Amino acid sequence: MTEEEKIKKIEEIYNEAMEKLARLKAQRKEFIGEYIKELEIQKMNAIKASVELSYNQ
């Protein structure tokens, strides 16, 4: 492999790593969005259950 080819290859490795990082950042963002949504639903269900319980008493 010539020096120029090696430089090109290094650039490719670098770009690939940066793309992977971007994907990880996006996954983290998606995860937190879904996680908060899930917690919101759980909280809402708990409130509903407690309201129904007090209504039935």
Place this chain on the structure above:
Amino acid sequence: MSIEDTIKKHEETGNKKELENLREEGELTFDSHKVSLTEEAINRINALKEAEKTTSENIKLKDSERSRIEHLGGQDGVIKFEDRTKEFEAQVEEVMREAQSEIRKLAGEEKLESAEKPSENKTLQGEEKIKELNTILAEKNKPSYVETQKAIQGQQEKINITKGNIARLEKEIEQAKPFLKFSELEQERLAKEEGYKNALSKKTELEEKIKNAQARYSGFESKNVTLFRGQPKPPTDDMKAVVAEIEGYETEKKSFETTINVFSEIESKQEEMLDNARTAGIESNNLIYYKNQAKGKIEQDIMESQSHLKTLEQQLQNQNEEMVNIRKNL
């Protein structure tokens, strides 16, 4: 003939004197030089290290997210998220380690190690072209090629970060705009809320009155069942009075229903806006934030963001100018 062509011609003919003249005249720009394999590897490894540091910081739980999760899921919720964050951090570390290791292999471990040692000469061993250029620059009391290249790289990273901040701010401003309308409706809803509650209670009261009047009517009707010449008896005055009373209640009820409907329409419009925002991918904590802000506060936020944006754009311009100066000094 372009500078690049001139340099190529001098290089081909081995005219070192002319090349030096060009350098002295400051016409030889950074881009005219080829970056060596070792330098390329070091720069990329440094950039990867910097990106790893920034990403790891970004992945950590932010204060607003922590308080939101703690509020919804308690401390257990926070712990669960932090466990997941550690997994992300490990993945980031792995990606960086692999990339750096591959780059090191390609560039040659030994060359990189000696180039990275601060105690050694800053010029890169075995890179004759760079060495030659550094000598010329040293004579002119200017920073070395590697140092200048590092400064350029650092400056480029700063520019990229500023550009990222500008893009984020512009997105936030765009996201905040629909909430102005939402907030106007929120103010209208709040102003009408008391009237709505009052209308609901009045409506219930009137429905009770209608029910009672209908019961009274049924009472009168049951006493008035005798046929009059084969036909039911005409309604008595009492019955007519009750009918008139019910009609009055119904009319009054309708006016309260209008108030109730106006309020419900506002709520339904707001719900639609929130749905649209969710579809557009605006995070739920942002929704809650904007939902809780009055119109004035959102306008102020937008104005502050726009002012911050201007500052960032100015910063970007300054950074670009600085970059030009760094290159000129090479």
